[in-house]
Amino acid sequence: MGLTNYGKEMMGYKRHIPPVTITCRLMLLKLYTIDGVQFEEAAEAQYGNAFPNVQFGIGSSVNAICQLLIGDDYFADEAAELSDRKAQGPFLLTVTSMPAPISKVCEWSQEIDGRLHTLDVFNDEKQELELTATEREVPVVLGLAARLTKPDRIVRMRHILSDKLTRTLDNQWVSDRRVSASARASVIQQRTSIECWDMLQPAVTSAPALGERVTRLMYSAMQERDNMKAFLFSWMALEVLVSKKFAAINVREFPPEDSVPTAWQVEVEGLFRNQHRGREIHKPAQKFAYMAIYVWSSLDVNDLAEFKRLKKVRDDFAHGEPVEHQKLPTEATMELLSNIVCQL
Numbered sequence: 560m561g562l563t564n565y566g567k568e569m570m571g572y573k574r575h576i577p578p579v580t581i582t583c584r585l586m587l588l589k590l591y592t593i594d595g596v597q598f599e600e601a602a603e604a605q606y607g608n609a610f611p612n613v614q615f616g617i618g619s620s621v622n623a624i625c626q627l628l629i630g631d632d633y634f635a636d637e638a639a640e641l642s643d644r645k646a647q648g649p650f651l652l653t654v655t656s657m658p659a660p661i662s663k664v665c666e667w668s669q670e671i672d673g674r675l676h677t678l679d680v681f682n683d684e685k686q687e688l689e690l691t692a693t694e695r696e697v698p699v700v701l702g703l704a705a706r707l708t709k710p711d712r713i714v715r716m717r718h719i720l721s722d723k724l725t726r727t728l729d730n731q732w733v734s735d736r737r738v739s740a741s742a743r744a745s746v747i748q749q750r751t752s753i754e755c756w757d758m759l760q761p762a763v764t765s766a767p768a769l770g771e772r773v774t775r776l777m778y779s780a781m782q783e784r785d786n787m788k789a790f791l792f793s794w795m796a797l798e799v800l801v802s803k804k805f806a807a808i809n810v811r812e813f814p815p816e817d818s819v820p821t822a823w824q825v826e827v828e829g830l831f832r833n834q835h836r837g838r839e840i841h842k843p844a845q846k847f848a849y850m851a852i853y854v855w856s857s858l859d860v861n862d863l864a865e866f867k868r869l870k871k872v873r874d875d876f877a878h879g880e881p882v883e884h885q886k887l888p889t890e891a892t893m894e895l896l897s898n899i900v901c902q903l
Contacts, residue, residue, distance in 0.1 A: 562678075572667040572678060582662040583733055585681060586629065586724040587688040590621060591651040591700060595714035596707060596755065598649045605753060612656045613695050617755050619648040628654045629724065631732075646719045649755070651700065655692040657684060660728060675733045682737055685723045698769045701777045705897035707755065713890050713897075715781045768903035773800045780893065790887035794873045797866075797896045798843055804854070804903075805846040813838040813849060823852055826860050843870060855902045865895055 564574070604618030606627040616624035621641070622632040634640040641647060667678045700716045707714040725733035769777070776796035783789040813819075815838075819827050830845050831838055840846055847866045851858035869892050876882045 567667050567678065571669045571671075572676070573669055574667055575665065578664045578666040579668075580662055581665045581668075581675075581677070581680070581727060581733070582660050583681070583725045583727050584660050585657040585684050585688060586726075587655045587685075587692050588625075588629070588633070588722045588724055589653045589655075589692065589696065590633075590719045590721075591653075591716040592646050592719060593617075593649045593651055593704075593707070593714065593755065594717050595712060596649055598755075602649070603753075605755070609699055610695050612658050612691070613699075614654045614656075615699070616652045616654075618650060618652075621648075621650055621652065624650060624652045628652065630730075633722075644719055646717075651703070651716060653692070653696045653700070655688055655696055657688065673731070675727070675731055677733060677735045679735075679737060681723075681725060681735045685735075688723060693774075694771075697778055698774050701769065701774060701781070702900060703755070704781065705900035708894060708897040710894065713893050715893075718782050769800070769900065770803060773803070777896065780889070786887055786889055787884040790889040790892060791873075791876075793889055793892040793896060794869065797869070797892055797899075800896070800899060801843060801847050801850060805840070805850055808854065810849060811839060813840055813845065820852060822860055823848070823863075826863055827852075855899060857902060858898065862895060862898070865891065869895070 562570075567574070598619050602619050604616055604620065604623045604627055606614065606616035606624065609615050614628050616628050618624045620637065622634055622637050625631060625633040661681065661684050663680045663684075665677050665680050669676050704714045704716045723735075725735050727733060773796050776792050776799065780789045780792035780796060783792060813827065813831065816824060816828060827848055830842070830848060840849060844863070844867050848863050851863055869888060872882070872888055876887070
């Protein structure tokens with residue numbers, strides 16, 4: 560149940576009869592820490608547009624990035640706010656905006672300390688912003704993490720906060736509250752902010768190649784603190800990505816043995832012991848082997864062995880074999896996944 564009119568009045572809101580029209584720009588701000596990377600303390604923030612209406616900023620200070628992206632500080636006391644959230648730099652900050660200002664009817668409002676407070680004005684537009692961010696911003700975040708990841712140096716983008724920002728055309732901030740009913744540890748790398756920014760550009764190019772399902776699974780694995788869940792999310796992302804990319808090339812059989820590179824022959828022949836099926840490609844390891852040999856050129860036979868090892872761990876877990884949850888190979892799965900993402 561939503562608030563009654565009496566309840567709104569008790570909260571200090573004033574009713575406009577007739578309702579007034581307000582025109583605002585809407586933005587969705589998302590803040591991440593780049594875990595596994597370290598900048599110099601005085602690193603200069605880098606920023607720019609990745610897509611129309613999607614901006615990215617990288618740096619050591621949240622407020623410094625926000626000054627570049629939205630022209631204002633975000634935290635009144637940045638050090639205290641970050642301490643409360645147990646967050647430290649470097650940071651990636653994204654701002655996804657509606658393509659044009661939105662005019663809506665406003666029935667209830669109040670002004671506090673120069674900020675306009677409204678109720679239930681921009682609900683639909685905020686949902687649209689969330690969808691845009693999922694489609695455009697999240698894949699780029701994952702792609703940047705993949706490009707920063709190195710052997711034994713997994714980089715994770717840890718989501719710290721999201722905030723839907725609303726601003727009038729004369730730059731007054733608006734807090735639009737929803738009150739209606741609703742049913743809804745790795746080695747640290749020394750990097751510069753410029754190096755990270757340079758890696759963001761190819762991440763933008765490859766972002767659409769992941770697809771929604773892989774994007775959501777990778778993002779969930781990156782945010783999850785429970786190692787068991789993180790492993791399952793990352794494995795599912797890896798298996799779905801391999802299957803999806805293999806299906807896209809429309810191949811049904813592996814080439815004859817004498818056409819397979821010498822370094823791969825022993826491993827590949829071990830995947831086709833069933834004489835009744837010949838060289839038809841059905842199993843995940845067969846698909847991975849084909850993609851690693853003929854499509855993902857930077858992968859080698861050791862990556863296939865690693866894929867098979869990870870799949871056995873996943874199978875043992877799924878079949879009830881004794882497995883220590885804290886020792887599930889999440890980091891190794893994310894590293895292999897990152898190696899593939901960098902080639903898309």
